[in-house]
Structure formats: structure tokens, C-alpha cells
Amino acid sequence: MTSAPALEHPLRTTVSDQLEMPPPVVAPESLSVTFNEVGRAFGGRTVLRNVTMTVTPGEVVAILGASGCGKSTLLRAVGGLDSGFTGSLLIGDSAVTRYDERTAVGFQEPRLLPWRSIRKNIELGLPKDLSKSEGQSRVDELLELVGLSDRAHLRPREISGGMAQRASLARALARQPGVLLLDEPFGALDALTRLKMQDLLLDVHAKTGTTVLLVTHDVNEALQLADRILLLGRHESDPVEGAAVKALVSVPGTRPRDRAATDLAPLRAELYAGLGVDSR
Amino acid sequence: MTTTLAAQAAAPGRAKSLPGGRILLGAAVPVFIIGLWWLVTGPLDLFTPTQLPAPQSVLDAGVGLFEGGALFAHVGISVQRVLLGFLFGAGVGLLLGSLLGLSRIADGLLHPTVGAFRAVPSLAWVPLILLWVGIGEDGKVLLIAIGAFFPVFTSVHSALRHVDPHLVEAGRAFGYHGTRLLTTVQLPAVVPPVFSGLRLALAQSWLFLVAAELLASSEGLGFLLIESQNNGRVDRLLLAIVLLAILGKITDTLLGFIERKALKTWA
Numbered sequence: 338m339t340s341a342p343a344l345e346h347p348l349r350t351t352v353s354d355q356l357e358m359p360p361p362v363v364a365p366e367s368l369s370v371t372f373n374e375v376g377r378a379f380g381g382r383t384v385l386r387n388v389t390m391t392v393t394p395g396e397v398v399a400i401l402g403a404s405g406c407g408k409s410t411l412l413r414a415v416g417g418l419d420s421g422f423t424g425s426l427l428i429g430d431s432a433v434t435r436y437d438e439r440t441a442v443g444f445q446e447p448r449l450l451p452w453r454s455i456r457k458n459i460e461l462g463l464p465k466d467l468s469k470s471e472g473q474s475r476v477d478e479l480l481e482l483v484g485l486s487d488r489a490h491l492r493p494r495e496i497s498g499g500m501a502q503r504a505s506l507a508r509a510l511a512r513q514p515g516v517l518l519l520d521e522p523f524g525a526l527d528a529l530t531r532l533k534m535q536d537l538l539l540d541v542h543a544k545t546g547t548t549v550l551l552v553t554h555d556v557n558e559a560l561q562l563a564d565r566i567l568l569l570g571r572h573e574s575d576p577v578e579g580a581a582v583k584a585l586v587s588v589p590g591t592r593p594r595d596r597a598a599t600d601l602a603p604l605r606a607e608l609y610a611g612l613g614v615d616s617r
Numbered sequence: 618m619t620t621t622l623a624a625q626a627a628a629p630g631r632a633k634s635l636p637g638g639r640i641l642l643g644a645a646v647p648v649f650i651i652g653l654w655w656l657v658t659g660p661l662d663l664f665t666p667t668q669l670p671a672p673q674s675v676l677d678a679g680v681g682l683f684e685g686g687a688l689f690a691h692v693g694i695s696v697q698r699v700l701l702g703f704l705f706g707a708g709v710g711l712l713l714g715s716l717l718g719l720s721r722i723a724d725g726l727l728h729p730t731v732g733a734f735r736a737v738p739s740l741a742w743v744p745l746i747l748l749w750v751g752i753g754e755d756g757k758v759l760l761i762a763i764g765a766f767f768p769v770f771t772s773v774h775s776a777l778r779h780v781d782p783h784l785v786e787a788g789r790a791f792g793y794h795g796t797r798l799l800t801t802v803q804l805p806a807v808v809p810p811v812f813s814g815l816r817l818a819l820a821q822s823w824l825f826l827v828a829a830e831l832l833a834s835s836e837g838l839g840f841l842l843i844e845s846q847n848n849g850r851v852d853r854l855l856l857a858i859v860l861l862a863i864l865g866k867i868t869d870t871l872l873g874f875i876e877r878k879a880l881k882t883w884a
């Protein structure tokens with residue numbers, strides 16, 4: 338298990354090379370996440386156990402694993418949506434609190450309020466103490482960032498699934514989270530839209546520098562986006578039930594990575610094998 | 618997305634061309650029935666006026682009552698009773714439905730009791746109301762309120778219970794709780810089902826009005842029905858039925874208008 342590469346600097350420099358960069362929309366006060374022996378059982382059935390790792394501020398970590406292995410459960414614990422876990426979980430230097438304000442969640446479904454316009458839905462994510470004018474200008478910037486400025490007045494049912502996920506991402510960013518939690522945010526999208534969303538996420542990360550925990554079941558998505566990949570699962574030899582950390586690997590190279598690159602092939606094969614899939 | 622937008626763009630256009638046509642289409646059968654009615658009572662003369670009076674004499678009966686001022690009095694008091702009973706019953710239904718829909722404790726405590734009361738056919742309360750309250754204005758309004766209460770209570774209660782938990786969780790995740798969560802997520806989500814409950818309650822209110830007025834009253838459309846039956850005034854009897862239909866339709870349309878406004882904002 339290698340330590341996280343110092344990824345922030347290469348990213349920042351590539352970004353500042355380009356002219357007329359807008360100021361960061363999200364104050365890049367990114368926070369670390371420390372898992373210490375985190376586990377979770379539901380009614381006596383252990384789902385997760387012994388998850389120990391530290392996510393450094395500004396890092397993008399993909400959580401990869403088979404369906405039902407506890408990826409969402411782990412993410413929900415970080416967001417303070419679930420208090421039934423064992424072990425300790427820190428964000429920055431202090432423990433996770435209920436519905437932790439330092440995090441923001443992008444759910445697998447957009448979960449937009451159907452009776453509100455896209456703009457009003459994004460406003461939902463604004464911190465309570467923000468002044469109205471500040472809030473408005475932040476929402477304007479976010480609409481611009483996710484490319485929905487001209488759709489801001491529409492209702493969720495009037496836009497496509499990809500747009501709804503972008504709105505959901507903007508709502509999460511409106512909070513200026515220290516840690517952005519994304520639970521298979523692109524899982525329900527078609528392949529092409531998914532690639533575009535991945536590029537958007539990289540763009541967002543470059544501009545905000547926020548820590549990102551991204552749950553996915555897509556090996557290529559993890560390789561494309563992450564600095565490190567946390568593979569959850571259960572070794573066949575394990576006598577006890579529940580998924581644990583099967584591997585924690587650093588992805589070589591810097592983003593944006595070439596999707597057609599072949600140098601990631603061995604890692605890809607390794608990850609597929611870890612998921613119990615033959616990559617050939 | 619293209620299809621959604623295209624469908625939405627097409628819908629208003631279609632709606633615009635329809636209303637005139639719709640009204641004509643909807644009026645065809647009533648016009649035919651009135652024509653047939655006129656034919657069998659007038660030119661064909663198949664019925665005596667005590668069996669089935671001509672449309673014209675029903676109209677004359679209405680004009681006669683109107684000139685004496687009685688028509689206005691009957692309609693006025695009936696509308697007043699329905700509105701009072703509906704507002705009272707629906708108001709209590711909204712309050713109690715919200716309380717039990719939102720609070721697990723209140724639900725555990727009160728729902729079995731409310732359920733037991735709901736199991737009683739509402740008209741079975743009539744003798745008790747007669748004994749305890751009397752069938753004056755209070756008794757009638759109370760009976761109508763009972764009729765209006767249950768549809769509203771049931772729709773609010775079950776709608777609040779079934780608000781999409783994903784949306785509620787999203788609200789909580791973004792720092793909403795208590796009253797802010799209620800007004801931001803839960804209440805807007807139940808607007809459509811609550812309006813269905815309100816419209817049902819309004820129909821029930823008219824039903825219970827007629828029941829109350831048939832039982833005991835000295836004015837109102839139900840009284841007009843029973844009095845006309847006793848006097849053999851089939852023309853007035855038919856007039857009362859037509860008036861009930863028209864008033865029921867008008868109040869329902871008004872509520873439907875409010876519903877459309879609300880759905881525009883909330884759905």
C-alpha cells in the first residue's frame with residue numbers, strides 16, 4: 338500500500354497555466370478523512386469490517402467493490418447519514434457528526450425536489466449562514482460550471498438524466514464541502530454522458546481542490562478519476578463474513594489520463610481479478 | 618430529453634385547440650336527454666305532469682320560487698352549511714392527519730382510535746347527534762364535518778407517511794430538519810394527494826348535507842326535496858336535483874381551480 342501522491346500541485350499548475358481561470362467556486366478548504374477500524378453490521382450480519390485508511394486533503398479516492406459489498410454503507414458513515422458503525426471516523430481532526438456539515442453527498446439518484454426549479458434545487462445546498470446575494474452569485478457560478486445556466490428555470494422532469502446529475506453535483510458543491518461524497522453518481526447514465534460527467538468532475542476538482550470519495554463499480558471510471566483506489570471485498574480464505582479492504586492502490590500518472598492508455602492495463606487486470614472477474 | 622421537451626411543447630398547443638370542442642362534446646348527451654325529455658312530455662305526451670313534468674315547468678317552478686325569494690333562501694342556507702361543515706371537517710382532518718403523519722408517537726397513540734371511528738359508517742352517528750346536539754344548525758354542520766373529515770384525514774396521513782424517504786434524506790443531508798424540513802420537503806410533496814382528499818371531502822359534504830336536510834329541516838335544498846315529495850310537486854323536486862348538481866359542480870370546479878394553482882407551484 339503506497340502513500341498518496343502529492344497530487345494537488347501538478348493539478349494546480351496545469352490549471353493555472355491556462356489564462357482567465359475563474360476564482361475557485363468552492364473555497365478549497367479540503368479536509369482529510371481518517372477511517373480507523375470502521376465496521377458495520379446490520380442486525381447481526383456483518384457487512385463491513387476493519388476499514389482503516391487515511392484520505393489526504395484534496396485527494397480523489399475511488400471506492401470500488403462488487404454490488405452489495407458495503408460501498409454505500411461506508412460513504413453514508415462519512416456523511417453522517419448513518420451512526421451505527423463501529424470504530425472511529427474523523428473528518429479533519431474531529432469525529433463525524435450527524436448529517437455532517439463539512440461533507441456534501443451526491444446520491445446515486447439525483448434526488449431533486451420535483452416541484453422546484455433547477456436553480457431552487459441547487460440553492461437547497463447553500464449553507465444557512467450565507468447572505469442572499471452571496472448565495473445567488475454562488476448558484477450562478479455553479480450553474481455556469483455544470484453548464485446548466487440556460488436550464489436554471491426548468492423543473493427536474495423537464496431535463497435529461499445527465500443534466501439532473503449535474504444539478505445534483507452543483508447542489509452538493511453549493512455547500513463548499515471539505516469532503517465531497519459521490520455514490521455511483523454516473524451509474525445510471527449512458528456511456529457517452531458518463532464520460533462527459535467524468536471530465537466535468539475532474540474539472541470541478543481542479544477548480545475546487547476538494548477531497549472526493551467516489552463510490553463506483555466501474556474499474557475504468559476509478560482508473561480515470563482517482564489518485565488511489567480502495568477495493569472492498571472478501572478474500573475467499575477469510576473465515577469471517579463482511580467485506581474488508583482487499584487492496585489500496587495508487588493509480589500511476591497524473592490526470593487527465595488518456596483513456597486509451599495501455600500502461601494501466603496491469604492494474605486494470607489486477608482490479609478485475611480482485612472483483613472476481615476475468616479481464617480477458 | 619428531446620422527446621420530453623417535444624411532448625411538453627405539443628401539449629399546450631393541443632390543449633388550446635380543445636376547450637371549445639370539449640364543451641360541445643360534453644354538452645351533447647345532456648342536450649339530447651333534455652330534448653328527449655321535452656319530446657316525451659310535450660309533443661308525444663306520454664306522461665302526466667305528476668309523473669314527469671315538462672322541462673319548461675321545472676324552469677317555471679324555479680322562476681316562481683326565485684320571485685318569492687324562497688329559492689335564494691334554500692340555496693343560501695344549503696351552501697352555508699356545506700361550506701361551514703367542509704371547512705371545519707377538512708381543517709380538523711388536515712391538522713390531525715399532519716400530526717399523526719409526522720409524529721410516530723402521536724400515530725401510535727391515536728391511529729387505532731381514529732381507525733375505529735372510521736370503521737363506523739358515518740351516517741350511524743345521526744341518532745347520537747340528534748340526541749346530543751339536536752338537528753339544528755350545529756347538528757347539521759357537525760354531520761357534514763364528519764363526512765368531510767375522513768377523506769382529508771386519510772389522504773394527509775397516508776401521503777405524509779409515504780413521502781419519498783430518499784428526498785427526506787437528501788433534505789436532512791443538506792442540513793434541513795424540523796419545521797424547515799417540513800415546509801421544504803414534506804408538505805410540498807403531499808400537495809397533490811391532499812387535494813384529491815379535499816375534493817372527495819367536498820363531494821361527501823354535499824352528500825351529508827342532503828342526508829341532514831332530509832332528516833329534519835325547514836329550509837335548504839334537502840327540505841325542498843322532501844317537501845316537494847309530500848306535496849306531489851315533481852317539478853320542484855326535479856329543480857332541487859338540478860340545483861344540487863349545479864352547485865356541486867360549481868364548488869368542485871372552484872376547488873379544482875385552486876388545486877391547479879397549487880399544483881403549478883408545488884408539483
Ligand SMILES: Nc1ncnc2c1ncn2[C@@H]1O[C@H](COP(=O)(O)OP(=O)(O)O)[C@@H](O)[C@H]1O
Pocket residue numbers: 379384402403404405406407408409410411
Ligand atoms: N439499513 C440497512 N439495513 C439492513 N441492511 C442494510 C442496510 N443498508 C445496507 N444493508 C445491507 O448492507 C449490504 C451493503 O449494502 P450497500 O452498502 O448498499 O452496498 P453497495 O453500495 O456496495 O452496493 C447489503 O447487503 C445491504 O442489504
Ligand SMILES: [Mg+2]
Pocket residue numbers: 408409410520
Ligand atoms: Mg450502493
